[in-house]
Amino acid sequence: MAFTFRTLTLGAIAAAAACSTGLALAQDPAQWPTKPIKLTVPYTPGGSTDIVSRTVFDAVSKKLGQPVIVENRPGANSTIGVTQLARAPADGYSFVSVLAAYTVNMSLYKKLPYKPTDFVAVSHMADLPMFLFAANKLPVKSAKELAEYGKTHPLNYASSGTGASAHMIGARFTQENGLNAQHVPYNGSAPILSDLISGQVDVLFDPALVPMPHAKSGKIKVLAVASKQRWPGEPNVPTMEESGFPGFVMNSWVGLLAPKGTPQPIVDKLSRTIADAVQSPEVKNKLEQLGFGAVGSTPAQFQALIDKDTAMYKKVIETAKVSID
Structure with a gap:
């Protein structure tokens, strides 16, 4: 399936949000999706998050039999694109790709236009070893x-x-x-x-x-x-733990969120589809060429990672007294 690229103005986003009832449409998850899926990437086109998201969802699109509309909404350390998802209908057709920066932002900004409870975790798609x-x-x-x-x-x-x-x-x-x-x-x-x-x-x-x-x-x-295990592409480089720093594991990562209220059967089905896609030899090899490791987790596993990293970055930011507000 080919991707459709679209640029939306803030006015168009606001108009779409105003017209939406915000109510999820119940449907049989076995038949979902029955129309194109919209994926927001809160970073510029051509960046690593954009490339990984498109690589994964190209395979997802083929598996689900529906096109994926990718919209880049960069700015403010990803908060513009994430805010757009928080205002999207929870009907199973709106998602956003996020980096570990999503968990950093929870403590980096004193005020955010969204809360962690505005989203549900879908999948930890890939790791990026540092x-x-x-x-x-x-x-x-x-x-x-x-x-x-x-x-x-x-x-x-x-x-x-x-x-x-x-x-x-x-x-x-x-x-x-x-x-x-x-x-x-x-x-x-x-x-x-x-x-x-x-x-x-x-x-x-x-x-x-x-x-x-x-x-x-x-x-x-x-x-x-700074990963749990040595990177397969660089097997001679030791981990931080092997170097004498127990517990020092700080990968970046790419994951997927949905708006709060998105039907759980749809979340689960998409999570399974992503896991199948990223572990396919073609997608896995593409991700490794970009320096990423394929993961493909359950929603619960991804939420646990979000919670863990949010707490870790909160401690780092408070100790270093970092703020950009």
Whole structure:
């Protein structure tokens, strides 16, 4: 099934919300879906979240026999697109893709136009392991040596902006190891790598896709990965736990939410369909090429992850006194 791309103005969104009764339409889940599904991606077209969402839902569309309309609604660290879903009808035809940033935002913003209870979890679709990279100028060969070095030497760690996954992971690493480290937020991720290579930036937690080739060529160092297990694509890179940091697991991830009140049989059916899709060899290989690991969870498993990460990021943000309001 081909995707249909559409850009909506805020006025059109408001008009659609005003016309909606907000009541879910009961239907036999065995027959669902009987019309196109709308998927909101709260990030720009061509980004990792967008590509992963389209890759997964291309397969989902084929399995369900209905097209998926993908609408990009970027801005405000994903809160614009998520807010749109909170106002959508709970009829089983509106969903949103979210990153781990969704759980960060619960504590990062003092006020949000939605509540966690406005949504139901559908699926933890994919994981994005975060690797620890360091500038060559640092006299360290492991994450443990970096932690020891940072206790007596000032360091800085980069991210693509306040509240980004790299910021949160760097803040936790700094807090738990008593490091003398300063966060350096960039306006996007493009300039970070050149500064890491030149040594203007000391440390970066980032997915493998862009920095890893530079680590393999010797321009920067890769010290560890913050996932539970070693990444299959980089089996020689130890985990943070193997490096002496028990419990230090902080993947980013991509998941799917539905509006509160969406019929549970539909949520369950879509969750199963996503699990089948992401574990298919074709989709799994595509995700791995992007640096993602296929998951495909139950709604309960995804909700447990959301709850766990929300609590973890709340602690990190409060300790670091981070806010963007």
